[in-house]
Amino acid sequence: MIHSRRFHTRLCRIAATAAIMLASQNYAWGKCDDDWLAIDENRDGDVLLLTARNLADFPITYSVRVRSEAASDTRQHARSKRANGTLAGRQTERLMTLPANDDDAGDISISCTWTIGSRNATHDDDYLYTLPYATGTSYRVIQGFDSRFSHSGVEQYAVDFKMDVGTPVHAARDGVVARIEESNDKGCWQDGCGRYANYIVIMHDDGTTGEYYHLQYNGALVDVGDRVEAGQKIGLSGNTGHTALPHLHFAVYKATSRALPQSVPVTFVSADGVVHKPRRGHRYLAVPSHRVGD
Numbered sequence: 258m259i260h261s262r263r264f265h266t267r268l269c270r271i272a273a274t275a276a277i278m279l280a281s282q283n284y285a286w287g288k289c290d291d292d293w294l295a296i297d298e299n300r301d302g303d304v305l306l307l308t309a310r311n312l313a314d315f316p317i318t319y320s321v322r323v324r325s326e327a328a329s330d331t332r333q334h335a336r337s338k339r340a341n342g343t344l345a346g347r348q349t350e351r352l353m354t355l356p357a358n359d360d361d362a363g364d365i366s367i368s369c370t371w372t373i374g375s376r377n378a379t380h381d382d383d384y385l386y387t388l389p390y391a392t393g394t395s396y397r398v399i400q401g402f403d404s405r406f407s408h409s410g411v412e413q414y415a416v417d418f419k420m421d422v423g424t425p426v427h428a429a430r431d432g433v434v435a436r437i438e439e440s441n442d443k444g445c446w447q448d449g450c451g452r453y454a455n456y457i458v459i460m461h462d463d464g465t466t467g468e469y470y471h472l473q474y475n476g477a478l479v480d481v482g483d484r485v486e487a488g489q490k491i492g493l494s495g496n497t498g499h500t501a502l503p504h505l506h507f508a509v510y511k512a513t514s515r516a517l518p519q520s521v522p523v524t525f526v527s528a529d530g531v532v533h534k535p536r537r538g539h540r541y542l543a544v545p546s547h548r549v550g551d
């Protein structure tokens with residue numbers, strides 16, 4: 258995005274120094290003006306009213322920082338205010354008021370960060386995830402949870418599966434497609450490569466998101482707003498974004514109160530039983546999703 262564009266440079270795409278970048282430049286502070294979050298400034302007499310608007314149909318958790326420098330005198334005192342919150346899809350919320358008289362207003366700079374999902378979401382830890390590829394196939398895990406290479410911090414519970422470009426990617430859990438990027442055609446391993454990632458973000462019923470990264474150009478087979486079911490084919494894997502070889506990066510994230518995503522541990526079902534912690538070098542055979550009543 259600077260986070261504003263939500264480049265989604267998940268860690269595996271950023272180099273290993275993990276926590277520092279909080280996994281993605283994606284979550285750096287940026288301008289408050291993108292396709293999801295808008296901050297409006299309205300002057301009303303002596304005050305400036307700031308309002309946050311969610312332009313999308315899905316909840317977002319934001320953090321807005323306002324820095325103002327009074328221009329009226331020589332003291333040049335700076336003030337900083339912050340507002341955090343979650344907005345439902347299309348919701349507008351009043352953030353704060355600031356003095357707006359001509360003498361006192363000075364320069365105001367506003368920066369924002371946001372992530373998809375509600376900070377109040379609670380992951381359903383009992384949910385059994387389907388492996389994110391076709392039933393009857395298996396792919397080698399090249400990074401599991403807690404991998405020192407690049408799965409730490411925000412990406413602590415992400416999994417990378419080695420896959421040739423064009424391999425079908427299947428939904429690991431039911432949900433609604435919230436965000437798609439598929440216009441990129443580049444993968445590289447330098448800082449900043451994360452902006453080239455193609456991805457699909459699926460909003461689960463518990464408010465967490467399943468995110469599928471590094472898809473090929475035009476590799477999304479679903480549209481924003483589509484309801485998908487676990488096991489459904491949704492995309493084609495690739496090698497876009499911050500990546501050193503063709504693979505699928507999958508993780509489930511929850512928004513934190515600081516407006517950052519945090520991956521959460523998930524459990525998969527495989528032909529060999531339940532997988533609590535996918536191990537590097539292993540291949541897990543995908544089986545159909547488990548449903549109540551099956």
Ligand SMILES: [Zn+2]
Binds near residue numbers: 268270400416417507
């Ligand atoms: Zn990864």
